[in-house]
Structure formats: structure tokens, C-alpha cells
Amino acid sequence: DAGITQSPRYKITETGRQVTLMCHQTWSHSYMFWYRQDLGHGLRLIYYSAAADITDKGEVPDGYVVSRSKTENFPLTLESATRSQTSVYFCASSTGTGGSPLHFGNGTRLTVT
Amino acid sequence: GENVEQHPSTLSVQEGDSAVIKCTYSDSASNYFPWYKQELGKRPQLIIDIRSNVGEKKDQRIAVTLNKTAKHFSLHITETQPEDSAVYFCAAKEGTYKYIFGTGTRLKVLA
Numbered sequence: 001d002a003g004i005t006q007s008p009r010y011k012i013t014e015t016g017r018q019v020t021l022m023c024h025q026t027w028s029h030s031y032m033f034w035y036r037q038d039l040g041h042g043l044r045l046i047y048y049s050a051a052a053d054i055t056d057k058g059e060v061p062d063g064y065v066v067s068r069s070k071t072e073n074f075p076l077t078l079e080s081a082t083r084s085q086t087s088v089y090f091c092a093s094s095t096g097t098g099g100s101p102l103h104f105g106n107g108t109r110l111t112v113t
Numbered sequence: 114g115e116n117v118e119q120h121p122s123t124l125s126v127q128e129g130d131s132a133v134i135k136c137t138y139s140d141s142a143s144n145y146f147p148w149y150k151q152e153l154g155k156r157p158q159l160i161i162d163i164r165s166n167v168g169e170k171k172d173q174r175i176a177v178t179l180n181k182t183a184k185h186f187s188l189h190i191t192e193t194q195p196e197d198s199a200v201y202f203c204a205a206k207e208g209t210y211k212y213i214f215g216t217g218t219r220l221k222v223l224a
Binding site for chain 1: 144145147155156157158159162164202204209210212214215216217
């Protein structure tokens, strides 16, 4: 869906570096999410946000930081990247109502060397 | 916590045959069950969904069934085509934000 965009699409970084993945949505959805996708694990929730300035941990939050100063943006920061954080990261948004699906961005493939 | 099991992990069918993917969930409070299709290198995209107060939903060649008592739901694809080849994920939603995903089924449609 064109309404949610992620950048960059690909990123290679070194162990120990800080890296920020960007996510922007134009639907004014209340909820935004960060998932990582790894072979054999499916999609695992890292962090989510119910509204601007409201964020909370998901299933695998260690090593990640998020912020949401504006409704439309939800950046994900790896404070000190590790090889285990090599993954495909998907941002998603949702209205939050009962039968509302997740709308995913195109993903960021991150490689930590 | 909520857990969603998905089977099979891989599925090969001949073009024109039907494909069935099954998921079970653990939390009876789950109220919404979407299915996503993910092509190689692309984002997961919603293909069909069902709410907990509905037993079956159909959209052309795709249908989803839900058995709340048994806590399982299934995706049915009829008259499969090569473009149906992809990874399919089921999910169960509890409350307003908690989506739990299955581990995916790789469907191969053989021409």
C-alpha cells in the first residue's frame, strides 16, 4: 500500500554502529508497529505505538528504541547493532478497531557485518 | 501468551488443484483472523480476513473458515494458479493491537 513507506530499503552496517530505520504513513492510523522477519520465526513484534508519544514493547524489544513524536512517523533505532539483528524489518499501521488489518510497508533488509 | 500454529510449512499442488492451510490459536479472546500473502522480496499483503462472529467468508477463489470452538481457522484456495505461489501467513488478533502470526506456509503451484 503506497500509504506507508519505509527507508532505506537496504542497509549494511557494522557491529556496534547506531542505525535508524524510518517509517512514514499517510493514513493517520493510530497504531504503528515494527516487526522483524526471520526464517523460521515468522513475523515478531518489536515495538508498537497506539498514538503519538505512546509506545510499548512487543515480543522482541531488546536492543531497539522507538519514538513517535508525530502520528505519521515511527522510526526504529538500533542503538548498537549486533549480527543477530540482521533481518528484514517491516513497519505496519492499523486503525486499531476490532476488524482492522495491518498494512505493511515494503520492508528494510538490514545486514549487520 | 497467545500462540498460533500453522500447517503445513510447505505445500506443493498441481495447477488447478485446491490448497488448504490450517492454523490453530490458543487464546479464546482472539477476535479477528487475517491471512497475508507474501511474494519473494515483497511485503505481506492482506488477501482475506474473518471476524470471530463469522464462520466462513469467500472472495472468488479464496475462502476462510473459522471454528471458534476448536480454535482453528483455515485458508482454502481453489483452482490454484502459478501466481498463487507465495508464502502465506495466518494471524490472530486479540484486543486492539496484538497480532500473533503463524510461521508461514510456502505454497508452490506446479504448472
